[in-house]
Amino acid sequence: MSMTQEEQQQSKLTVKELMIPAEKVAHVQGNNPLEHALLVLVKSGYFAVPVLDSSYRLVGSISKTTILDQILGIDGYETDKLSDMTVQDVMDTEVVSIHHDATFIEGLKVLIDAAYACVIDEAGLFDGILTRRAILKEVNKNYYHSRYAKKI
Numbered sequence: 791m792s793m794t795q796e797e798q799q800q801s802k803l804t805v806k807e808l809m810i811p812a813e814k815v816a817h818v819q820g821n822n823p824l825e826h827a828l829l830v831l832v833k834s835g836y837f838a839v840p841v842l843d844s845s846y847r848l849v850g851s852i853s854k855t856t857i858l859d860q861i862l863g864i865d866g867y868e869t870d871k872l873s874d875m876t877v878q879d880v881m882d883t884e885v886v887s888i889h890h891d892a893t894f895i896e897g898l899k900v901l902i903d904a905a906y907a908c909v910i911d912e913a914g915l916f917d918g919i920l921t922r923r924a925i926l927k928e929v930n931k932n933y934y935h936s937r938y939a940k941k942i
């Protein structure tokens with residue numbers, strides 16, 4: 791079966807063209823106290839954000855759920871822990887990541903089981919994130935293009 795022009799263009803798209811660039815990504819650092827991470831998460835509205843070191847290397851990911859779970863004691867939330875503990879004490883170090891030259895379809899596959907993937911460049915530095923929203927927008931665009939193409 792032959793591909794439409796739009797399908798061909800989409801198959802050539804790279805993760806770099808679809809990602810949110812690093813400078814627009816909310817992130818925290820491993821040595822930040824948990825209260826800073828919670829503030830970033832609450833104010834941004836994101837459920838999780840990447841954790842970077844001072845050289846912009848990806849070291850983990852931190853979510854609201856992880857923080858709330860860590861400070862939950864037997865008698866309720868122990869809010870002192872928010873200033874006593876740091877992000878690196880509790881962050882998730884198994885982060886879903888993808889190279890910035892990966893294809894659109896490789897990006898799509900990675901995001902079946904993750905809400906976002908961290909994008910890494912040749913030097914192993916953090917380059918941005920690929921979100922489900924970016925992939926779904928592309929899928930949606932192609933769906934309407936191919937429906938229209940079949941009618942003419």
Ligand code: AMP
Binds near residue numbers: 810816
């Ligand atoms: P979305 O597909 O737009 O719902 O994004 C999925 C997830 O990616 C969000 O819940 C956040 O955890 C993360 N995310 C999206 N945009 C940003 C951003 N600009 N900075 C940090 N994290 C983000």
